[in-house]
Amino acid sequence: MTDLVERLVPDVLWVLFRRVVAPTGVIRPQGGGRVRAGDREVLAAILFVATSGCTWRQLPSVFGPAWPTVCRRFAQWSEAGVWARVHRVVLDELGARGELDWSRCAIGSVSVRAAKGLLTGPNPTGRGKSGSKIHLITGRNGLPLSLGISGANMHDSQGLKPLVRGIPPIRSRRGPRRRRPGRLRAGKGYGYNHLRRWLRSRGITHRIARKGVESSQRLGRHRWVVERTVSWPAGCRRLHRRYERKAEHFLAIAATRSCHRRLTK
Template sequence: MARSKPWDVDDELWALIEPLLQEVERRTRHPGRKRHPDRLVFQGILFVLHTGIAWEHLPQKLGFGSGMTCWRRLAEWTEAGVWPRLHQELLAKLRGANVLDFSRAAVDGSHIPSAKGGPKTGRSPVDRGRAGSKHHLITDATGIPLAVTLTGGNRNDVPQLIPLLEAVPPVRGKRGRPRRRPDIVLGDRGYDHDKYRRLVWALGVKPVIARRGTDHGSGLGTQRWVVERALAHLHWFRRLRIRWEIRDDIHEAFLTLGCALICWRRFVSLP
């Protein structure tokens, strides 16, 4: 049996995505060229996400449509808020399957170079001052991505701690109120600041953050490694290793879509 390509969309995944897309009615007068099928265009977007290929080099012989068609549809769906809703729906499925673990969360950040600049870029201290951006990620206790944010490469981790916690959507999947806050949040020394500890406590979350100047071996690494693994999985998508998009919302769309796909893989791997 031939193995499917990573950008192929099976019927089960498409059944989740299709209801989130806006139905565009064709004009009765001067209808113009027929709209390319959404499913094929979405596969073209996944092809770019997985391979990192430039939009203009997207191979039309695969049936995805032109690179410009895929880019425009990505911008259209991003403006409609499709990707956060898809991610939230998949988180609810994982919670309903008793996979999502809110007993603790872990946060971390990772620098990436920015090829063309744009909003939410800055001089990266880890890349000789070149323009870059930073991915900030929060995961549950098992490494499932809960939320991701984008900042300039010159931004510190600690100011993103509260935005990350607030970016976690209300997750349904079980009876009762949706779950949104973890019980504990784990962070490395980059998040060591008493002001932000107090802000985390104010959200009803216990901060467990390593302090600067103390010896290594606090034991947090045995629990925090899941967020580092999740960042590695996120950067397995080649389009997320370097920021090629000048528009920050398009790069954030790829980020959220990457998180959703990681959740989907976790869901379909359940016994």
């Protein structure tokens, strides 16, 4: 069991996670009760559920904590914004190492099936079935800098401004924190003049494909990094289809999965 926990939650991820979630005492002041399940074992169980796609009830007992404990703590951490803070800590760590490339960022989205819950809508590319859409901005190396979720019927262009505003101030190897891409590349779905003017007003050089001018055969020349990143849900069964009713829980799994994939690469 120890080997499985260390493989799912390597030391580098555990150290960063401890910056966000402080250790909790296992001794109850009033005495009695059961010993609190370890956070590392619970985090490993959450990552196992996210990767395998199994339900909480199907969680193997090899991790130690019972499935109600894992599910309850996942909900508590999601409500407390732990996953967003972990994502930011990982970005700060990679930025301090100089592993974030801001020179050419890209924006994209991916639609997933969602039976019910908030921020769902009829998918125009999926025969009108209910679904959600994950929006994200990635650096040149494909690491998500900003993530968001909406109904599947929301147009991609409406997610550009919230995503750009949502990029947190990230540490750099030298100089102050940074939160603006040097260049942002986008597909034809973002080709609106008001978006181009808005990006220029923020000092961001844009490269948005023009409708009826540029061929679709060359659009992926520089945007393949975001296309590769949005394909990650296919390898994470819990993101391949949305089962969580609350949108923040689903987005928490996406952020955690991206951090885990980058640190265990």
